[in-house]
Amino acid sequence: MTKSLFALILTLGLGSFASACAAQAPAAAPAINDAQIAHIAYTAGVIDVTAAKQALQKSHNKAVRAFAEEMARDHTAVNDQALALVKKLGVTPQDNPTSQSLASNAAAEQKKLAALSGSAYDKAYAANEVAYHKAVNAALQDTLIPSAQNAELKSLLETGLKLFQSHQMHAEHLAQSLK
Amino acid sequence: MLRMTTLRCGLWLLAVASLPVAPAAAAPASAAHAARVHVIMIDKMQYGPMPTGVRAGDIIEWTNHDILEHSVTARDGSVDLDLKAGASGRFTVTAGSHTYFCKFHPTMTATLLVR
Numbered sequence: 001m002t003k004s005l006f007a008l009i010l011t012l013g014l015g016s017f018a019s020a021c022a023a024q025a026p027a028a029a030p031a032i033n034d035a036q037i038a039h040i041a042y043t044a045g046v047i048d049v050t051a052a053k054q055a056l057q058k059s060h061n062k063a064v065r066a067f068a069e070e071m072a073r074d075h076t077a078v079n080d081q082a083l084a085l086v087k088k089l090g091v092t093p094q095d096n097p098t099s100q101s102l103a104s105n106a107a108a109e110q111k112k113l114a115a116l117s118g119s120a121y122d123k124a125y126a127a128n129e130v131a132y133h134k135a136v137n138a139a140l141q142d143t144l145i146p147s148a149q150n151a152e153l154k155s156l157l158e159t160g161l162k163l164f165q166s167h168q169m170h171a172e173h174l175a176q177s178l179k
Numbered sequence: 180m181l182r183m184t185t186l187r188c189g190l191w192l193l194a195v196a197s198l199p200v201a202p203a204a205a206a207p208a209s210a211a212h213a214a215r216v217h218v219i220m221i222d223k224m225q226y227g228p229m230p231t232g233v234r235a236g237d238i239i240e241w242t243n244h245d246i247l248e249h250s251v252t253a254r255d256g257s258v259d260l261d262l263k264a265g266a267s268g269r270f271t272v273t274a275g276s277h278t279y280f281c282k283f284h285p286t287m288t289a290t291l292l293v294r
Contacts, residue, residue: 070283074247077264081246159246162223169286 032147035094038086041144041157043099044136045075045082047106048129054110055125064122067129067174071167078160085152119178126175133168137161216240216269219289221249221262226279226289233272233293240269249287254278 032040048071055068086093109128116124140161148154214236220227222244233239241251243262251260251268258279260268272293281287 073283077247156246159223162225163247166224166284166286170284173286 032096032143033094034148034150034153035086035091036096036098037144037148037157038082038091038153039093039095039099040102041140041160042079042082042093043102045079047102048075048132049079050106051110051113051125051128051132054113058113058117058121059125061119061122061178063174063177064125067126067170070170071129074163074167078156078163081156085156089150089152091150123175123178126171126178129171130168130175133164133171137164137168140164212236214238214271218242220244224284224287226251226287229289229291231292233291235274235293236271237293238269238271239291240267242267248283250282251279252282254280 052068052072052075055064056072059065059068113121113124113128140157145154145157145161148157212234215234216238217230217233218240219230220242224245224247226241230239241260241262243249243264243266246264248261248263250262251258253259255277258270258277259282260270262268272291274293277291277293279289279291
């Protein structure tokens with residue numbers, strides 16, 4: 001487990017999982033492989049699409065809905081590309097503790113957001129999107145991209161990073177406008 | 180006489196119809212200026228560098244190299260070009276400073292100066 005992935009997990013509120021992993025981790029953690037990287041990146045995309053779908057069900061704010069539509073459209077497109085690439089490469093994405101913790105904690109976050117409504121929901125969704133994109137971008141930049149061995153996977157992750165940095169900027173503008 | 184006139188009109192129409200079809204706006208701004216095509220790449224969530232020396236009547240061709248759909252949408256509403264991943268599109272520009280953005284990704288913006 002690398003420092004950056006820990007940062008991602010902690011930022012996403014996965015402290016308990018991180019602690020559990022730290023306790024169990026061997027002295028020299030094995031390097032993350034391309035199949036695991038693909039799984040983590042794909043899972044991160046699915047999480048944001050799910051969050052966007054919830055926003056489209058709950059929010060009546062025009063700017064929030066436009067942002068959610070952008071997230072659903074872009075993350076779906078990137079994940080489609082990722083699926084096509086792993087198929088082409090003959091790689092089977094490999095589930096791993098990071099993907100599992102991302103998914104379970106995202107489900108918990110979604111439950112929290114489900115209990116909110118109106119402007120409280122809009123603000124919480126926007127704030128979560130800022131934090132989530134910051135964490136994912138840091139993980140991409142510091143861990144996933146440097147660790148990727150396949151050039152095409154690395155390139156797709158780099159394109160994804162540019163895209164998600166743009167999402168982060170948009171989320172920050174959105175969060176600011178909702179204050 | 181009437182028949183002759185009709186025939187001439189018909190020939191004229193045929194000749195006009197057989198001319199290569201070009202966008203009306205693609206005509207040169209002046210007789211001295213032949214319209215040029217300027218290509219702008221869209222890649223990694225950014226519009227490529229804006230060309231310099233663009234003149235009214237020139238054609239701007241936008242090519243989307245990204246894996247996502249983008250648009251080239253003018254702030255003044257005069258242009259709204261949707262570009263699927265890998266697609267290209269073009270339009271003719273008029274003089275002035277034109278600001279464009281992507282309606283799908285509002286953080287993407289560009290300003291093109293046209294003389």
